[in-house]
Every structure is written in C-alpha cells, then in structure tokens.
Amino acid sequence: MTNKNLYITLLAVLGFNAENLFAQTQGQVKGAPRLVVSINIDQLRSDYMEAFMPLYSDKGFQKLLNEGKVYTNAAYPFTPIDRASATATFYSGTTPYYNNIIGERWLNRKTLRPIGCVDDSKFTGLSTTETTSPNQMTTSTLGDELKVATEGKAVVYAIAPFREAAVLSASHAANGAIWIDNQQGTWCSTSYYSQALPIWVQACNRLSAPRNKIESTEWTPYSLLGSNYSYLTQGGEVKPFKHKFSGTRQYQQYKTSALVNADVTDMAIQCISSTAMGSDKVTDLLCLTYYAGTYDQKAVTDCQLELQDTYIRLDNELGRLIEHLDKTIGNGQVLYVLTSTGYCKEEAADYRAYKIPSGTFYMARTVNLMNMYLGAIWGQGNYVETTYRNHIFLNRQLLETKKISMGDALNRSQEFLAMMSGVRNVYTSLQLLTSQNEQILKVRNGYTPDNSGDIIIETAPGWTILNEDTKESEISRASVIQFPIIFYGTDIKAERIQTPVTVDQIAPTVARSIRIRAPNACFSKPLF
16 A cells, blocks of 8 residues: 555544645635735715625626625724735735734935835836835735645745835735836836746736826716716716826826726736646635725815716726636626725825814924923934934934933924924834833834834924925824625635724635635734
8 A cells, every 4th residue: 555545544533634734835725715806995985885886797896885794893903004014914914013014105314314115226127117026015925825735836926016015915926016117107017026027928018008098098987877967975977087108107097987996807817827826726816906096185175076986987896806706707706805905095185274183293393392302301313313204313322422222312392392383193113112001002113123113203293294395294093994805716604793803814814715724924814
C-alpha cells in the first residue's frame, strides 16, 4: 500500500472525509468558490442607493439586495476615514493603528514633507511617472494570505480608477494592481509587481483607454427617465446635464464621473478572460473599486442628476459583471462581497449663509500662540516643529535640549489648546497609546505613532481647519454615512441583518469562506 493510500485509509477509520482533506493539502479546497470578487464602492451611501431604486434594473443592486446576505448597519471602527484608510481596512481586516495607512497622505517626520500612502521611489511606474508600491502597508491582506495558502497558485489582481485603491487592494503578493493615470489617461501599474505591463493591459490601452476616447466623450444621462426628474429632492424637475472633459484635469474629472465605472467593468472582464481566473479549483481573487461620489467633488445640490446617473450606471455595471461571470464561471462558483469606503467627499456648504453655527480654526495663528505660551513657561523657542491637517508635531529635539519631558509638553499643550474657540477635543499621542477609554477608541484606531502628529485637534462640527501657510482646509463632520455590507453567490442565503457590524470583519469572513488564514493583524470575528 502506498503512503498516500495508507494516509487516506487511516483518516477514514478516524472518521474524516479523507478525499476532501487530501484535496485541501494540494491547494484545491472542496466547496470553496473558484473566484472571489470583492467590490469596494467609493462613497456609496445607503440613502442614495435606496432613493434611486425605481430606476434600477433587476440585475445589479436589486439582485444583490434581494438574493444576498445584507448587513444594513455597517461602519468603520476608526476615524477619520478616506479612500486609502478604508481600502486598507477592508483587505487587512484591521485598523490604521496596525496596518499603518492613516490616510491618502500624511507628514513624513524625517523630511517634514507630505507623502502619499503608496509613494515609493524604488519602483518605477509602468505607463505612468508615479513611483509606487504597497510597502507602507505593514500587515498582510486577504490577497496576501490567499497567495501564501495556495503556494502562489492563486491569481490576485486589483483594478481601480485610483492608484491608492488599486495598490492597497492588491497589497504585497498580488499578480498586479491596475489603475488610470491622472496625466496620460492610460491604464498603468508599477514595477513592484512586474517589469512590464501585462500584455492584456497593453492591448486595452491601445484600444479603449480613456485617453483614446476622451475628446469625443460626452457625459449625458443614461436613461430618459433619469434625465427628467431628480429623486434626491422634492423640488421638481432639474435641468439635464452635459459634460465634456478637457484641460489639465480632464482625467481627474473623468474618474469622478459615472462613465469610469464602465471602464472598470471592461477591465475586470478582460482580466478574468486573459488570466483564466476562476477556471480551476484554486480560488482566485479580483479586487474592484467603483465610484459613487459626486462629480469633481462638487456639492450634491450642484450635481443632483449627475449623482443619480452615477448610481443608475453603477447598477448597470454591477449587473453586467454578474451576468458575465454567471455565464463564464457559473453562479455557484463565484463569491461577491460589496461594501463602501464609508465617507463622503464633496464641497462644503456655506453654513454662515444659513446662520448655522460654524467658524474657522487657524492653525498657523494657533501655533504662534502656543509657542508664546510654552515659551513663557520654559523659555523662548519654536516648540512646534510643524503642522499637517489637524495634527501638531512638537519639536522633539528642542524638548530634549531643554530637558523637558514629552509628557509635560503634551499636557501643557493640551491644556492650552482646549481653551481655544471651536475646539471640542484635544488628543495627545501618549493618551492614544495608553488610554483604554472606549470613547476615544475610534480616534486611537485611526492613529499610528509613525505617521500621526503628537497632538490631534478635533473641532466642532461645521468648523473649518485652515492652514494659512499652505491654504489647505478641511471641514469637520461628525455625521454618520450609512452603507451596507453585502455577500452574494456561493452558498449565500438571502437575509437582511440589522445588527451593527464593522468593515474589518469582512476579511476574516471571506478567509473562512475560502478556508485560509485571516490576515496577520486581523483580530475581528467573522460575520458568519
């Protein structure tokens, strides 16, 4: 008797399903889907998704909501949220405190210059001038663990309009990350994954890249019904829109239009076909990012019909993707998971015009006053090294020279800032690292010692934080963006669940479904 037969016989005597277990040891897991399609929709909102329901087909959102397992009350377990931090959390199953991605950009302490979350000068761009890698992500992701579990046999790709979304979705071990270059309007990548663009991506660039059609492209409403009435307001008819893309920002504008979602679907279908994803018993992973925000980050009141058209077209693209995979791979062989980035990026309303309480918090003015206050205590000096957004970075070298403990400097600074107009909370690095207070847990989860400031200021809702030197500003919001988590496909039974859940639970749920380990910093429990 061979060793293999003896092994299976012994397992059978012990009551195990030997055939299934032996298949798992060869990287072929019985019962697991052949393909996982994870869909992260940038700025998707439940209220908008439901408002436009009468305009959808029965193949996209309707199918997912009616036939999938829908968690209606989803949230991110940290603050603040943007596309990069949300994507990293989705795939790592943990918060920025562990995965290191606190946002799209942060301040590099060594150079005191802002740095992008996927910037890396060691890796040249492919069909782009941007140098990129996922190396600032410090944990493994779903795709990484799938590669490890299958000894590299699984095919993992990420496709997105945006660089950080593609790279953080793909992470370290993927076959590739593909996105649209802001300057050239081509699908591009980085030499981190390969030394040349995949042949199928090169072919798409020659035939259908945004740059090949941008001059003749005109964005008008997808359907007649969608162009005649806005479901967002009860103010009656809104004038139809017509947009062309030109100038130095034409591709950035295009990437915030409803039209870009068709490009993502086209590339997804081409990727699956060209790489034979889902064609064998080894589970593959395709990570997609779609867009559901406002056109060019305008206020919703300025682009109601555009936003409505975005959801109508997004519904169509989801339906087209599902229908294609049903035909080519099979309905029972694909697991879909869909959620949102959970934030909203749009032009702020002028609250003052409506007599709504608001104000401006001036960072440079605050730093000058803070230096004067600390100077009165410990002697003259620039105790603040720099600021970035709502983060203050203390001059650690000066504190060391004057033999001032970081704890004393933080406490004094916190006391001073708490008296400033518009300030609601002041968090110090020491407080975030040591406190077990549940009330500041979301702030702590969005903090990391390497990339965050020594002091974080939280202003009142409606207040604007303005850096007078760089002219950069952002408005403080405390409102909740409602969005769902949806599972559809392999062995998923239709169900609506209102229990509050968090996005970091997606990765362990998918990992369990395809019988692999959860990412290495993921401590959340699976959803089912």
